[in-house]
Amino acid sequence: MKKIWMLVLITLLGVETYAQQKVRPVIVIHGGAGTIRKSEMTPEQEKAYTQALEEALKAGYTVLEKGGTSLEAVEKAIQVMEESPLFNAGRGCVLNNQGQPELDASIMNGKTLEAGAVAGVNRIKSPISAAKAVMQQSEHVMLVGKGAEIFAKSKGLEMVSPSYFIVEKRKKQLDKVKKKEKENKDKNTKSQWEDTNPDRKYGTVGCVALDQYGNLAAGTSTGGMMNKRYGRVGDAPIIGAGTYADNNGCGISATGHGEYFIRSAVAFRINALVQMKGLSVEEAAQQTIDFVGKLGGIGGVIVLDAKGNITMPFNSEGMYRGYINADKKMEILMYK
């Protein structure tokens, strides 16, 4: 009898130890960086963005609390933002120079370094789910255009008409940009192209999560840049530029002027600074944003490591961002 009680005690201690060993989940999101100023935001707008970010955070965190994986949490949080017309991803995305949506997304598993991405699609309702399907159900990492759509359909993903993504606000923005472009056509150089469209560069949504199993995942989804050239792919679907995750380094999702983020290999650069130079995520992310800034690029990143350390630096005026940390503290921020 004594022996049985000893056994029960040992088992209880074992369960307790196991419970303590579980990693406390963390989730970080962004909803794009850019010209986000308190002076230009109405209380209603501020409330709408805050609510949407909170909804995305809580949806992802609930997945983690229920024992879901970081990959599932990243997909869920991003889907909430894809479905909100407030963000430049999924419904409400910006339009290309032909007035059409062209969506990009990617996702990465920090445990296995598996990754998936889609680009130039406008018939898949959730681009982040398509990226996850490419990772888990194909032999490839990246599928683009019609080929990506055929694949997504074959895997049973929800398909929509391109018009699903288009909201009135974006049509008006495109008209405005195109009008300005026409007015300035005589000086239609590279820099002028950038000058006329100062706002369109930065919209993207992203998420990095750490689950109770200690695994990181990161994902990014976007409509790209307003009035972008048909066929343009930015950093969001590029593994190593817009997204990267490695349990031994960190998970990263970027938002910004994608061309500069690709050239700087932003996501992998941060991971490399952590892994190869032993920098903290704060130092690594700040150094990388400074590097991009020197090239002329504007934007930001969210970064999370396997110990739950969070950093969210940016060199734009603002970045929609938020987190729920290991202590279950939630914070949502927009300005500097």
Added chain:
Amino acid sequence: MKKIWMLVLITLLGVETYAQQKVRPVIVIHGGAGTIRKSEMTPEQEKAYTQALEEALKAGYTVLEKGGTSLEAVEKAIQVMEESPLFNAGRGCVLNNQGQPELDASIMNGKTLEAGAVAGVNRIKSPISAAKAVMQQSEHVMLVGKGAEIFAKSKGLEMVSPSYFIVEKRKKQLDKVKKKEKENKDKNTKSQWEDTNPDRKYGTVGCVALDQYGNLAAGTSTGGMMNKRYGRVGDAPIIGAGTYADNNGCGISATGHGEYFIRSAVAFRINALVQMKGLSVEEAAQQTIDFVGKLGGIGGVIVLDAKGNITMPFNSEGMYRGYINADKKMEILMYK
């Protein structure tokens, strides 16, 4: 009079010093890695590959000798290989699962970190030239599919019909692979997909060059994988995976099973190991190939730094490769 002679002497000395300061050009190329065994190569095949690699090396080196830039040399050397049906790039590329060519290419300037890429195109005669045009004549880094073709045409690049790229040999290879795939359909898993097509993963061409101004450039061009899914994009057009160049680190072009090269961010990883950890290009490239190998990826890289150091490691049975170094020594290799 004495003063004039002094002036002439000083000028001559100045010119001499300037001439000595010029960097001695270097060029490195690859024509793909894979199952390349001496036992399976006829003397005629060996001769044909040697000649084609020599032609590409010399074409690029001539550009450098005449004072051209490393970017121009990379474009030229790759074009020679794109036009040769021996390599899986441009004419003679492999075909996707719909029997169509889908070409990818990228290029990067190590001085400015500017980059350009195209993917999923089959109407632009020289994909590497299209990548260069995207870099130099657009506000974007990456264009895919029809959008990339519309852009290339608008910039006056030579356009062709997709049939230009298709050669009989590749049609037969695809038929063979598809037949095998059908036979094994009952066990059609991810690994089986790889098992049936052991040869198709590794074809790519690439070049890294160092010009007399001390600037590095790197480029890669490919038809991807035989029987790849329509819309699949590999590492070749991904800046940071298949191609990267930074004067302060090194220039890299990769060839191999692209999915693993994207997940490992191969090109930027090598550059990061050189820049952040101070490794030699040999150590950095070997560590990275070992890393990819552990994930399950097969292939190789060519790497060159601004001091003219060359390394060409691979974990496949062979890799078509060659260089002309700073001492004007040319070497062409195929096997281990």
